[in-house]
Amino acid sequence: MTQLRRPDECGVPDPMQYMHPVLKKNYGKWKYHDRPRPGVLHHVALSGDEVWTVKAGTQRQMDIFTIRKLADIADQFAEGFIRFTVRSNVEFMVSSAAKVQPLLDKLAAEGFPVGGTGNSVTMISHTQGWLHCDIPGTDASGVVKSLMDDLHAEFIREEMPNRVKITTSCCEINCGGQGDIAINIQHTKPPIINHDLVAGTCERPAVVSRCPVAAIRPALVNGKPSLEVDEKKCVCCGACFPPCPPMQINDPVHTKIAIWVGGKHSSTRSKPMLHKLVAAGIPNNPPRWPEASAIVRNILRAYKEDARAWERMGEWVERIGWPRFFELTGLPFTKYHVDDWRGSRGSLNASAQVRI
Amino acid sequence: MPRKMPETPLLDQLESGPWPSFVSGLKRLAQAEDKPYADYMKSLLGQLEHSYQTRKGYWKGGTVGVFGYGAGIIPRFSEVADKFPESSEFHTIRIMPAPGMHYTTELLRQMCDIWERHGSGLVAFHGQSGDIMFQGCTTEKVQPAWDEFNALGFDMGGAGAGVRTSVSCVGAARCEQSCYDEARAMRSVLNNFLDDIHRPSLPYKMKFKFAGCANDCANATQRADFAVIGTWKGDMQVDQAEVVNFVNKVGRKGMIDQVIRLCPTNALSLNDDDTLDVDNKSCVRCMHCLNVMTKALTPGTERGICILAGGKRTLKIGDLLGTVIVPFMKMESDEDYEALVDLCQRMLDFFAENALEHERLGEMIDRIGLVAFLEGLELDLDPNMVSHPRTNPYVRMDGWDEEVKKWQARKADAAE
Ligand code: HEM
Ligand code: SF4
Ligand code: SF4
Ligand code: SF4
Ligand code: SF4
Numbered sequence: 001m002t003q004l005r006r007p008d009e010c011g012v013p014d015p016m017q018y019m020h021p022v023l024k025k026n027y028g029k030w031k032y033h034d035r036p037r038p039g040v041l042h043h044v045a046l047s048g049d050e051v052w053t054v055k056a057g058t059q060r061q062m063d064i065f066t067i068r069k070l071a072d073i074a075d076q077f078a079e080g081f082i083r084f085t086v087r088s089n090v091e092f093m094v095s096s097a098a099k100v101q102p103l104l105d106k107l108a109a110e111g112f113p114v115g116g117t118g119n120s121v122t123m124i125s126h127t128q129g130w131l132h133c134d135i136p137g138t139d140a141s142g143v144v145k146s147l148m149d150d151l152h153a154e155f156i157r158e159e160m161p162n163r164v165k166i167t168t169s170c171c172e173i174n175c176g177g178q179g180d181i182a183i184n185i186q187h188t189k190p191p192i193i194n195h196d197l198v199a200g201t202c203e204r205p206a207v208v209s210r211c212p213v214a215a216i217r218p219a220l221v222n223g224k225p226s227l228e229v230d231e232k233k234c235v236c237c238g239a240c241f242p243p244c245p246p247m248q249i250n251d252p253v254h255t256k257i258a259i260w261v262g263g264k265h266s267s268t269r270s271k272p273m274l275h276k277l278v279a280a281g282i283p284n285n286p287p288r289w290p291e292a293s294a295i296v297r298n299i300l301r302a303y304k305e306d307a308r309a310w311e312r313m314g315e316w317v318e319r320i321g322w323p324r325f326f327e328l329t330g331l332p333f334t335k336y337h338v339d340d341w342r343g344s345r346g347s348l349n350a351s352a353q354v355r356i
Numbered sequence: 357m358p359r360k361m362p363e364t365p366l367l368d369q370l371e372s373g374p375w376p377s378f379v380s381g382l383k384r385l386a387q388a389e390d391k392p393y394a395d396y397m398k399s400l401l402g403q404l405e406h407s408y409q410t411r412k413g414y415w416k417g418g419t420v421g422v423f424g425y426g427a428g429i430i431p432r433f434s435e436v437a438d439k440f441p442e443s444s445e446f447h448t449i450r451i452m453p454a455p456g457m458h459y460t461t462e463l464l465r466q467m468c469d470i471w472e473r474h475g476s477g478l479v480a481f482h483g484q485s486g487d488i489m490f491q492g493c494t495t496e497k498v499q500p501a502w503d504e505f506n507a508l509g510f511d512m513g514g515a516g517a518g519v520r521t522s523v524s525c526v527g528a529a530r531c532e533q534s535c536y537d538e539a540r541a542m543r544s545v546l547n548n549f550l551d552d553i554h555r556p557s558l559p560y561k562m563k564f565k566f567a568g569c570a571n572d573c574a575n576a577t578q579r580a581d582f583a584v585i586g587t588w589k590g591d592m593q594v595d596q597a598e599v600v601n602f603v604n605k606v607g608r609k610g611m612i613d614q615v616i617r618l619c620p621t622n623a624l625s626l627n628d629d630d631t632l633d634v635d636n637k638s639c640v641r642c643m644h645c646l647n648v649m650t651k652a653l654t655p656g657t658e659r660g661i662c663i664l665a666g667g668k669r670t671l672k673i674g675d676l677l678g679t680v681i682v683p684f685m686k687m688e689s690d691e692d693y694e695a696l697v698d699l700c701q702r703m704l705d706f707f708a709e710n711a712l713e714h715e716r717l718g719e720m721i722d723r724i725g726l727v728a729f730l731e732g733l734e735l736d737l738d739p740n741m742v743s744h745p746r747t748n749p750y751v752r753m754d755g756w757d758e759e760v761k762k763w764q765a766r767k768a769d770a771a772e
Contacts, residue, residue: 004423005503009554010511011547012522015454015529015539018463023529030532032650043530051530061491063381064468064477065388071461071468082464084457084481086523086574093530113374125484130407132432132448132491134415139407141378142370149373173670175484178578210714212672239671245416252411265577267570267585269620269644272577272677286408287366309614310644341674 020081020093022051038158039114040100052100053091054078056112057123057148057155060088061131061141069110077103087123087165089116115156121164121300122155124148125177129170135242136170137185137255138284143168146288147183150297161307161316164300167263172237178263180313181299182275183292185284186258190234191247195221202227202244210239257282257292261299261325262314273314279331295331302328321355359395359442361386362402366409385477393476393492399442400476400492403434420447420495422502426555428512429498445494446476450487450513451505452546455524455539455566457482466508474501484579485563486523487513511550517714518556519549519704520563523575527568527586533646534568535586535659536687542566544693545700552704559711562704569655570643576667576678581717582703583664583678584696586687588656591636598652603630615645660687661696665703665729666718676718681730683740699733706732736766 016024026045033043041053059066070090074082077099078092085091090112092103107114116122124147127133129140147166154160169176169184176184198204204227208216215233219226227244238249249255259282263275278299282292299313306328307316317325326333339347361383370379382404386397407413420431430448437444453459467488471477476492483489493501502512513521522545525531527538545564552558565576568586576583603611608626616624623638624645632652641662646653663685664678682699686692703717710732711720721729730737739745 004499007422007424007502007512007554008506009550010506010509011550012452012511012543013454013509014543015456015458018454018458018460019456019529020458023458028528028534028537030528030530030534031654032532034650043532053530057375058481059376059378059381061378061381061478061480063385064472064479065384066376066381067464067468067479067481071464074461080461082459082461083526084459085526086457086482086484086486088481090481111374111376113376127484130413131404132415132430132446133413134417134432136413138411139404142367142408145370145373145375145377145379148375152374175669177484177575177669178675206714210672237670250412255411263578265572265575265579266643267572267577267640268642268647269618272572274578274675274677284411286411287369310618310648343674 018081020051020079020083022049022095023093025049035118035158036100038120038156039104039117041117042097050095050097052094052097054094054100054103054107054114055085055089055091055116056107056114057116058088058090058112059141059145060123060126073103073106073110077106085116085123087116087125089123113152113156118158119160119162119164120155120158121151121160121166124166124168124183125179126168127170127175133170134245135174135238135250137172137187137238137250138170138257139286140168140170142287143183143289143292146290147293147296150293151300154300160300160304162310162312164303164313166296173239178265178273178275180261180263180275181296182260182263183296184258184260186256186280187236187238187249187251187254188256188281189251189254190229190231190236191238191240191249192251193227193229194246194248195224195226197246198226198244199224201246207240207244207247210243212237212239216240252284255284256280257284257289259292259295259299262312262317264312264314269310270312270315270318275314277337278325278329280336298331299329323355359398361398362405364401364405367401367405382478388477391472391477393472395442396476396492397443397478399440400446403436403440403443406436406439415446420498422499422512424554425512427515427518428554430515431495443492446491447493447495447498449475449490449493449498449501449505450483450485450515450521451490451510452486452513452521453482453488453510455522455542456526456529458529463508467505470501470504470508474504485513486521512554514553514556514561516556517558517560518554518562519546519552519558520561521553522546522564522566524566525568525573527566531568532650533571533586533643533655535588535655536568536661537693538566538568538574538584538586540693541584541661541687541696544697548697548701549704558704558708560714560716562707562717564700570641571647577664578667578675578677579669580667580678581665582700583667585662585664586655587641587660587662587684589658589660589684589686590656592634592639592646592656593654594632594634595652595654596631599632599649600630602649602652615648618644620644658686660685660692663699666716666721668716668718672714673719673722676716676722678718679726680738680741681726681733681735683738699735702733737763
């Protein structure tokens with residue numbers, strides 16, 4: 001038997017060895033930047049050095065042929081360096097303005113959309129979905145591909161009031177982030193339990209403690225130790241499913257999509273905000289999710305028409321108020337929009353300020 | 357006999373349209389008949405189409421690892437292996453990239469070559485957790501693939517109840533707003549916790565993220581238990597000649613609408629001669645005016661970080677945003693970076709001892725109260741930590757005089 005190799009616990013590598021030389025030379029010494037056109041950034045260092053960055057969209061889940069193609073493009077047109085953004089856009093850096101146009105032409109010829117800068121709708125950040133997760137209610141790559149096809153014109157232009165960051169999540173509670181628009185799974189029925197498998201697969205106390213509303217209790221079903229759910233209490237969140245796969249929460253019909261708006265991480269102008277529910281009951285409809293896409297585009301239309309320069313989605317709604325948001329988008333306002341979770345009183349209007 | 361390409365009528369519809377198609381990429385891999393992964397990926401395409409047809413996922417977890425580490429491989433076994441046998445094992449290897457996600461083309465090609473030899477040829481640059489996700493590997497090939505990535509100078513990312521892979525913004529490498537060396541801070545902190553990344557034994561996951569300023573391009577505020585955000589102390593730098601140029605370009609109304617009136621604390625005023633009056637004491641370093649006037653305005657010279665703790669996604673008590681636990685910490689000298697690592701270590705130790713099983717940092721702080729957390733970490737209380745003081749009298753206050761003395765002693769120290 002061959003000797004197993006001990007890992008070299010080398011940790012996070014030093015970025016300097018992989019960094020474009022102009023970035024490396026001017027590290028921490030940048031003066032300002034501007035955007036000559038959508039998809040292109042121009043940074044000027046205190047030293048007077050300049051660098052142009054061309055940003056393009058990718059499919060994120062990339063085959064090695066695509067990655068090698070990006071490497072070829074970087075070698076021929078961009079000085080041999082690449083970086084990725086947290087939203088899986090690819091960035092090529094060049095040290096002269098003359099190199100920008102040939103790079104843009106090459107990216108266009110190879111089918112990589114250039115954009116995602118400034119006040120555009122940038123790449124949707126997404127999760128794993130049916131391709132790879134063990135609990136997903138929908139796919140992620142497919143939702144994003146469909147939406148980005150539909151939003152392509154807004155990716156390559158900078159015509160929104162401010163940047164728009166969209167996120168998706170293929171379950172209700174885990175990996176999705178806050179976004180100007182969030183497209184998330186929302187289950188609508190309690191889990192269906194396969195009682196034959198619970199005892200053999202699930203650590204029952206751990207599952208009981210996972211439920212946010214204490215709806216699960218241990219029970220004997222058909223003489224076997226299992227779990228039961230108080231369906232009056234259950235909020236259909238799916239938190240019991242990862243620790244106990246026999247508590248099947250995913251359903252081809254009852255697993256729906258909900259859309260949330262106004263989330264924001266930055267502390268810029270307004271404080272960071274959590275996104276708020278605006279639409280639900282949307283069918284989980286592969287391969288192109290047309291119903292979800294139509295609602296997203298409708299919200300973006302209203303935002304684009306009505307928001308002021310620099311207003312993020314959530315800031316726009318705070319200014320115009322929720323009545324006007326529902327009016328401008330034509331979306332219904334239902335009892336499900338009124339929060340009843342802990343701390344929810346803070347989301348009620350404790351004033352005589354009304355918009356009528 | 358080689359497998360035939362599966363029928364994928366639903367996935368085929370994701371090949372059209374202007375955005376690059378992941379389905380076309382999967383097909384390129386499945387049709388690379390001379391490669392070891394061709395049949396593997398045909399099978400994978402078949403399973404994915406099956407998910408699209410039935411609207412259900414078919415992966416389950418399991419236990420797969422590499423020698424010496426307790427985490428970093430995400431195991432996936434197919435529940436429909438009878439129909440799609442070749443891709444019955446489709447594990448992900450999480451690898452930590454360099455901060456800022458910089459690559460030479462040579463490095464990318466080396467990674468592709470390794471993944472061509474051992475894996476599926478499918479890679480995500482990057483998972484939102486910050487890892488390069490090499491997706492699709494059999495149990496048998498996990499170790500040889502890992503050995504080669506490791507030999508290239510890369511280490512495995514986190515998973516489970518441990519310290520997770522981190523993310524930083526591009527920051528100092530190419531951004532004038534950067535207020536500290538994000539890459540250095542990230543590497544100093546993460547590389548101090550390699551044992552907690554590779555052998556997870558915390559109550560639950562712990563995520564650090566690093567952004568160079570309040571724009572938070574790293575999405576740290578809500579997505580990290582411990583968010584490090586660049587900021588500055590004292591006055592911002594103003595180039596008044598550039599301010600005048602800006603006003604000439606956009607007009608007074610443009611200046612007022614886009615800059616002055618959007619300052620959240622009304623710290624800005626336009627002077628009669630079109631220069632800018634900044635009330636630096638009221639400025640909350642939100643970055644708005646600096647973003648709009650990149651040439652004219654620059655962060656101040658005394659730079660450092662603000663730390664927010666407790667951000668997380670829904671499970672279990674609902675989404676939480678991080679809140680301030682350190683309003684300002686200078687981040688310039690070697691000692692400053694060491695002090696940050698030291699603080700992170702104290703935080704992690706406190707979390708390990710006090711959090712309940714499966715409780716995130718924000719939930720723990722919610723349960724024990726911010727003050728107990730600060731005392732545990734020996735951090736000074738500061739009014740920057742609250743939106744406003746308490747609004748209810750339900751608290752026992754017989755320690756008032758002592759607390760006042762503490763506050764006064766701290767103020768006297770600071771004045772020295
Ligand atoms: C079955 C368990 C889980 C698996 C397999 C899993 C897997 C993943 C993966 C693969 C990513 C990267 C997503 C991508 O970019 O494709 C991710 C990100 C993330 N996960 Fe999970 N996850 C799980 C559970 C959770 C839970 C329980 C939470 C929160 C309580 C959570 C919160 C997050 C968040 C916030 C991210 C975004 C990345 C970040 O900014 O840190 N996940 N997870
Ligand atoms: S969001 Fe949920 S379903 Fe999607 S990858 Fe994360 S844990 Fe899996
Ligand atoms: S779906 Fe959520 S609320 Fe319902 S039983 Fe499971 S964990 Fe509890
Ligand atoms: S967070 Fe600030 S420093 Fe970092 S890249 Fe964004 S704007 Fe630049
Ligand atoms: S940084 Fe923000 S708070 Fe400070 S002056 Fe500019 S707009 Fe106002």
